[in-house]
Amino acid sequence: MPGDAARGGLRVRQLEGGARPAKAFTSREDVRPGMIRHGDQVWRAFTAHGFTWGGDWTSLKDHQHFETPV
Known part of the structure; x- marks a missing residue:
C-alpha cells in the first residue's frame, strides 16, 4: 500500500496529508x-x-498513561 512502511515487523501507515506538528495533538x-x-x-x-x-x-499530564501501585 502506498504510504505504508514495514519497520521491525510492524506495518506503519502514514496519515494522508503528511505529518502534523506535535502541537496539533496537545489540545x-x-x-x-x-x-x-x-x-x-x-x-x-x-x-x-x-x-x-x-x-x-x-503536575505534568500524561493522557495515555494509567498506573496502579504495585
Whole structure:
C-alpha cells in the first residue's frame, strides 16, 4: 500500500496529508476517536480497578498513561 512502511515487523501507515506538528495533538478540545477523557468508558474501567489516570495528575499530564501501585 502506498504510504505504508514495514519497520521491525510492524506495518506503519502514514496519515494522508503528511505529518502534523506535535502541537496539533496537545489540545484536548478537539475530541478524536480513541482519545481518553476523564469520566469516559476507558477511564471508568481503569479507575474502577484502582488505576490512576495521567490526565488527572496535577503536575505534568500524561493522557495515555494509567498506573496502579504495585
